[in-house]
Structure formats: C-alpha cells, structure tokens
Amino acid sequence: MTDFTATRALFHIPPGVIYLDGNSLGPLPLAAEARAARVLRAEWGDRLIRAWNEAEWSTMPARVGDRIARLIGAPPGSVTTGDTLSIKVFQALAAALALRPERRVVLSDSGNFPTDLYIADALCAALGRGLEVKVVAPEEVADAIDESVAVVMLTQVDYRTGRLHDMAALTERAHAAGAVTVWDLAHSAGALPVDVTAAGADFAIGCTYKYLNGGPGAPAFIHVADAHANVAQPILAGWFGHDAPFAFERGYRPAPGVERMRVGTPPIVALSILDAALDAWEGVDMTAVRAASIRLSETFIREVEARCPQVTLASPRDPYARGSQVSVTHPHAYPVMQALIARGVIGDVRQPDVLRFGFTPLYLSEDEVVRAADILADILATGEWDQPQFHARANVT
C-alpha cells in the first residue's frame, strides 16, 4: 500500500490549514522550490541560451508528458505539455472535427466546464461550416449520440458536483455512431485511475495545477491516440510543433506524433516546477489513491450528514459515480465558506449555492477530514458564518 505519510511530507501545508481545495489549486511541493532555484540559476543563469540543449529544455514537454501519461493510462510518447487547458481544448476539438468533415455537431453536456464550451462555440463559429455545439444534461449524453455527431466532448468529472462519466462506455457509444471523443481530464488526472488507452479515447486533455500540483496556471497536457497522432493537422501551427523548428522553413511540416501539438516556445520554468511536482507521484499506485480518496470522502459525507442538517449532498452518493470531490449545497454557501476558511478549512464555492471540498490522499488525512466536518457543523450550528466580514465579496476562484 502506498505510504501517504511519506507523500504528505513532500508538500508544504501551512500550519493550521486543512486543505480541501487541491481540486482547484494543489499545494506547493517542496521539491518545486529547489527545482525553481536550479532552473533559474544553474540553467538559465549560468548556461543561458545553451541550456536549450545542455539542460535538455527542448525535450522537456515530452519528458514531462511521459510522466503524466503513466497517470492516465497513455503510452509513452503520446502526451505533450504546454499552454493552458483552454488552448488544448481548442487544439483537440479542431483536430477531432477535422476527422469528421461531413458532420456538424459537437455534443457536450451542461456539466462541462464553461471554458470548454466557450472555446467550442467560438471554434465552431470560426470554422463556419454549419457546426453547432449541442449541450444536453449529463445523463442524456449517451442517448444523444447519433450519426450527426462529429465529436463528443466531455469533462470526465463534473467540476460542480463531482459526478463521474463512464469514459469507456461513452467512448464506445461514440465510436459505434462514428463520432470522435475529446475527454477533458482536469478533475481526473491524479484524482482517480484513468485509462485512456483501454477506454479508446481519441483525444484527452487536462490541466496540471489541480491534483498534479504543478502550481498556479501550470502548463496543460494533451494526449492524442496513436491512430490520429500522425494524421491530425494542427490548427495552431506553431514552430515548436514543426518537424524541424530550427530549419526555419517557409512551410509548416508537423512533427511526428503528438509533438505537433506543441505550439510556441515551451514555458521552461513552469515545466520544471511541474516536473518536480510529479516526483510526488513516483511509485504511487492510482488504485491506492482512489481507495484512500473514497475512504476520505465517505468519511466526510458520513460526518457531515450526521451533524449538518443545514446542507444537502450535491454529489452522487455512490463513491464510484463521483471523482475525488464532494459538494454540498447551502443557501448561504459563500459566507459559510468564508467562515470555514477563517477557521483554517479551505474549500471553495461555486455559485450560487455549492460548497466544494476536494479529497487528495497524497497530503490529506482521515483525521483532518473529520475535523473539517466538525468545524463545518459548528459554524452552521452557531450561525458563526452570518457575520459581515464573511459576506464581503472578492473574486473567488
């Protein structure tokens, strides 16, 4: 069994904090500090331009990609890193649509993260061949897959409720109807076992600042299945996705495989920090993480339901039907969360009424989860949340 005491020691968790927001921004891995110092002084500072070769900066997107590949069941060489998730959604969807030029529908669901839908809307409008984004309820996706659908584009775990799609079943259904799949793994990678290969996912994308602890705005990743990797024509034809970036040819020739999904100059400092963050996953078995995550979330639900009649569970009750988060609703979610944060329990809010809590076994213990529920119960029972300072709004992430 994975020793999560050992992994917890790899992170900086401030004293007095119970961190239940690793599903939004993972905490600082201690290794990131030394690595950042090194990439600045010993690589950039001392080697200057030579570091592209001598510090192997040029191959970093692929090397970091391979470390993520292991966590999502992708073969080595099928994942690259860089840009943001929004950009990777755009690239994956454009490449997927190009595989089905005769079809007109991008099918998604109302549980998808809004930026995925915004990106899809704008891409479809730009491509201008009668494309439309069709959004159905999450439970209606399977039935909505028909032969008009070019691409089924879904986020596996719903950011609000934690509801988990069956990636393998929906992909099979999509393929049976001749559609291509784009899976957003933002709330899956590092949260639960994912196997894009077994599921037959065509494209998969994700961010690394949540469960992978890569830091605020850390680089995103993209996986392209082997069948498409040498076929996809990048809509973002940047020089680092060229087969020979430094030949400075007039024409774009995509690099072999997923490397064509690189765009501009890779963000080396950010990739170095992400690389250090991924050290925490070495030797970690995702099945053990999932088991521990379920124990934590089940404990939390049990404790909250026993002691907090003021809130309602908004996540699926079946732990196998949700990701690694638990959401509950309360009519005054915002001030309740501010009161929790003031007591050191950090989760977040999704409007209008969702209190969201993430469960991350690498650095979170059963005892902390019980204490968090205890503090929530206290805040609700005493009405402690109903003070002016907890109602004051800021931009909340």
Next chain:
Amino acid sequence: MTDFTATRALFHIPPGVIYLDGNSLGPLPLAAEARAARVLRAEWGDRLIRAWNEAEWSTMPARVGDRIARLIGAPPGSVTTGDTLSIKVFQALAAALALRPERRVVLSDSGNFPTDLYIADALCAALGRGLEVKVVAPEEVADAIDESVAVVMLTQVDYRTGRLHDMAALTERAHAAGAVTVWDLAHSAGALPVDVTAAGADFAIGCTYKYLNGGPGAPAFIHVADAHANVAQPILAGWFGHDAPFAFERGYRPAPGVERMRVGTPPIVALSILDAALDAWEGVDMTAVRAASIRLSETFIREVEARCPQVTLASPRDPYARGSQVSVTHPHAYPVMQALIARGVIGDVRQPDVLRFGFTPLYLSEDEVVRAADILADILATGEWDQPQFHARANVT
C-alpha cells in the same frame, strides 16, 4: 542619461561570458530569483488558493501588461500578457481578419519569423473563406498593399538580418488601402523605441524572453488599439477572457477591452518572474537605450570589418535601418559560432550561413563588444573554428 553600469548589476552574467544573444534569450535578472522564491513559498505555498485574491494573481496579466505598454508606446490598459507569441499571433490575426470580412489577403514578407507564417497559413485554411497568405520580399511590402489586403502582418525587426520596417509608414499605407495591421514586436520591445500609438498600429504582439529578459518560454503580450478593443471577438474564447470568469455562465461574454485576449488560467510563476525582470526597465529611457545600442553595434561592425575579411555584413549598414542586432555571413557559420562560444562569446546561428549578435545596453559594455570582435578575428585568422568538436551538431536555438 541612463546609467547602464547600474542596470548591468541587475543581471547575472556568468564570469568569462560576453553575451551577445540577449536577442534570443535574455540573461537572468537577479531580482527574478527572490521573486520566484516568494511566489512559490509566500504566495502559492502559504496562501494557497487565496492568493488569487490576496496576492493579486487575478490582475497580474494586466499589471505586467501595463509595464510593457510603457516600452512600446501603448496606453495603460491596452496590453495583456500570457500564452506564447504563436498564440498571440493567432488571436491578433483572427481578430484583424474579422474586421475585414470581405477581403481575402493576409500580406506578409519573407523576413517574417516562420511561426508567424505557419500560424497564418493554418488559420487561413481553417477559416476557409478563400483566405490566402501572400508573402513578398521585405522591400516589396509597401507596393504590395492594395485593396485586396485584409491584414498586413509583419515583424518589425527581421530575426535574421535585423532589418527594421518603418512601422508608421507601412501602417499609414495599410490604412490608406483599408487594411488592418498586426505588428510582431518580438525583436523590437526593449530593443528600440516603439510607439504603437503614434504609428496607429491596430494589433501588436511580442514575446518577453528576448530583450525583456523574462526567461525561457516567458509569457507573450498583446496590444489592441482602443478602436478595436471592444469590438474584437476572440477566436480563443477562454474563461479568463470572459467578463465574469467565475460566474460560470453558459455563454461567453468577452471582457471589456484587451482583457478579452486572455485565454486560460494565467501562468503566475512565469508572470512573477517577468514582472521582476521588468524592474530593470524602471526609469530607463528607450531613447538612451537605442543610442547606446547603436554605439555598440557600430563599434562591432567597425571592428569586425577592419579585422575579419572572411565575413560579410548581412545587416543594413544604416543603424537606423536595423534593430538591435548585427548579422554577418560566413560559409561555416555553425563551427565558427561554436568556437566563439568555447571562448565565451555567445551569439547564435541562423541557417545556412548567418552569425547573429545581439546588442543589449542594459548589461553589455563597449569594451566587451571590442573584445568579442577581437576573438572573432582571432578564430577566423587562425582557423581555430575548423576542429571536429565545433562541427558536431546539436539542436540550436
């Protein structure tokens, strides 16, 4: 007059190195190290998710953008930062094309950086309304601007030769023909005085890892002229460009002004390092930088031409017709540069035969430039470059 002795002390220049490649990757600003350590520990580490508000991460793209705005003659609030230059080319060109829906030609030149042309080719193919990218010789651009041209897309300073376009004159010509302009300032920002406002540039973009010393793969910037800033419909409709990112609305509503050119979650660590790098520009007068850069490059040309008959000047001889670099050609440019680097003089090579040297007054002295020319003369006169280790190829950036 700007005291460049003071600014030199702000950078880490390794002992024994004469750095003539700041036009490719600027050196490490010492302030970046403390800032990186702070953003990791005191912001990400200690504040966790709260840092988006408490450490003002959310407004960082605009705040850093404002500091760049000053260097390119753009008004406050008209520049935002993030992504890579390739992405910003894509956004700017798409927005520019949308302003001229009835026209079909993107006009550029053969001196443009290849990725700009790759991005334009792929965008035009994707938009599929008969758009074409027309590439002419740099000196033919003015005459090629006619009423078929939707967008004139140029890089102000040629990455190979340093040749400088007259931004104001070409923009005026473009506007007279009813075309929109996209100016790539990759080799201009921080290299010479730029005034996008006086020139009437519609869109301007650039990278920050060259003269602005933001680090390898540092975030890019984009400026949109006021006239277009509330009109442009982003083709990359990411949530951070939404008017209310955390309202999680179904539909995309662009943020006011240039902020709509934000896409995904901003890269906070990289932006923090860039912000620290920009400290070196505080109080620096770009006119003084330009005067010093011309002194340095004129000295270099004089010394090289006097002592190195083996090379030929490839940059314009008129210093006002070039940016802040000098290129010379030699049939064995690659091994010559490797021999120079082995002697501590770092420039770079552009295939097939260009030796490229950048002049960056913030941290480069007249004495160093004379010594660099001296070493080049020695390497060429003795044939020192013609040794096996200098012919061995690596990926060169």
